[in-house]
Amino acid sequence: MNKPTALFIDGENISATFASQILKFAPGAFIRRAYGDVAQIRSWGDSPSIRLVHSGSGKNAGDVLLALDALELALERRAERFVIASSDGDFTHLATRLREKGMEVLGVGQEKAPKAFRESCSVFHLLKSKTTAAPARPPAVKKSASLDEKIRAAIEAHSKDGAGVPLAELATIMKKDHGVLIGNLPDKKWRPYFSNRPNLFALDPKGPKARVRCRPNGFSQLSAAAK
Numbered sequence: 001m002n003k004p005t006a007l008f009i010d011g012e013n014i015s016a017t018f019a020s021q022i023l024k025f026a027p028g029a030f031i032r033r034a035y036g037d038v039a040q041i042r043s044w045g046d047s048p049s050i051r052l053v054h055s056g057s058g059k060n061a062g063d064v065l066l067a068l069d070a071l072e073l074a075l076e077r078r079a080e081r082f083v084i085a086s087s088d089g090d091f092t093h094l095a096t097r098l099r100e101k102g103m104e105v106l107g108v109g110q111e112k113a114p115k116a117f118r119e120s121c122s123v124f125h126l127l128k129s130k131t132t133a134a135p136a137r138p139p140a141v142k143k144s145a146s147l148d149e150k151i152r153a154a155i156e157a158h159s160k161d162g163a164g165v166p167l168a169e170l171a172t173i174m175k176k177d178h179g180v181l182i183g184n185l186p187d188k189k190w191r192p193y194f195s196n197r198p199n200l201f202a203l204d205p206k207g208p209k210a211r212v213r214c215r216p217n218g219f220s221q222l223s224a225a226a227k
Contacts, residue, residue, distance in 0.1 A: 003080040003104065006031040006073055008066050009050065010086035011041030012205050014109065015163055018085075018127050019047040025108050025125055026083040031073070036062035040204045059207050060090070067094045074101050081106065084121070089114035096120045110161070129161050147185075148200055150178050152214050164213035167191065167203070 007026040011034035014022070026032065034044040038054040045052050053069075055061040071094070073079050082098050084091055087109035095105045099122060107113070107121035110129075118124040154173045158165045165173070171190055174180040187193040191210070194201040199218040203210055 002028055004078060005029040005081040005083060006070070006079040007033065007050075007083045007085065008070050009034040009044070010062065010066060010084075010088055010091070011036035011044050011052070012062055013086045013088045014127075015161060016041070016043035016046060017162060019044070019050065021127050022083075022085045022108055023047075023049065025106055029083065031079070033066075033069070035066040037205065057206060063088065063090050067091070070094060070098065074098055074103055080104060083108060085109065086117075087111075087113040089117045092117045092120045147180065148197070148219075150174070150180070151201070151212075152219060154178075155212060155214050159213070162213070164202070164211035167210045167212055168208075170212055 005026055005028060007022070007029040008031075009022065016034075023029075023032070032050045033053050034041055034047075034050050035053045035055055037057045038052055039057070041052060044050055053062075053065065055065040070082055070084070074082070080102075081104040083106045084095060085108040091107075092114075095107065095117065098105050099120070105121045105123075107118060107124040108127060109117070109124070110127050113124070113126075151170070151174065154170060154177065155165050158169070158173060167190055171182065174182075182188065182190050182193060185193070187196060190212075191203065194203045194212055198215075200215055201218075202213045202215055204213075205211075
């Protein structure tokens with residue numbers, strides 16, 4: 001007999017490009033939810049069977065709401081199998097508590113998921129990357145390339161699964177590979193630099209975990225304008 005299953009997705013941690021893979025680990029789930037700031041997880045709305053749960057923009061708000069809903073469901077005994085899709089170690093305690101209550105916990109995440117979270121689950125499944133590993137060295141960029149093009153090349157070289165590059169890491173890459181010190185530029189800091197160029201870059205989520213991604217359409221328009 002199939003156990004009643006509930007799927008909880010950390011929408012700010014896992015890309016919606018993995019939706020089809022994740023759903024395969026939760027067949028027949030009567031609850032399928034993606035949590036987070038709806039401004040950051042809007043792409044999850046492209047999966048009609050998954051409900052977006054807006055948690056607000058506060059730090060870790062999505063994680064807290066997800067954990068509360070999962071524990072409430074466990075206490076009500078409405079589900080016996082919980083599928084938690086995240087690579088965030090903060091869910092280690094949630095997985096442990098659910099197992100202590102006799103629930104089956106299936107973790108689904110990427111390679112970056114910490115060992116503690118993996119081992120706290122009954123079973124942990126790795127999501128398969130849809131792209132080959134990016135080269136360690138940034139692709140060659142012409143000396144005449146603009147700063148934005150250099151940033152784009154750095155992001156494409158170091159981003160995995162389209163998740164972008166951590167803001168702090170990108171600052172180090174730009175200094176090491178291109179000798180760029182943001183303090184010498186008018187914006188002074190990387191966060192306002194990217195915020196002032198929303199047509200080229202996306203910066204999310206808010207806080208210390210912010211990652212930078214390129215907006216392909218923005219660069220396409222930039223190239224067309226340069227011709």
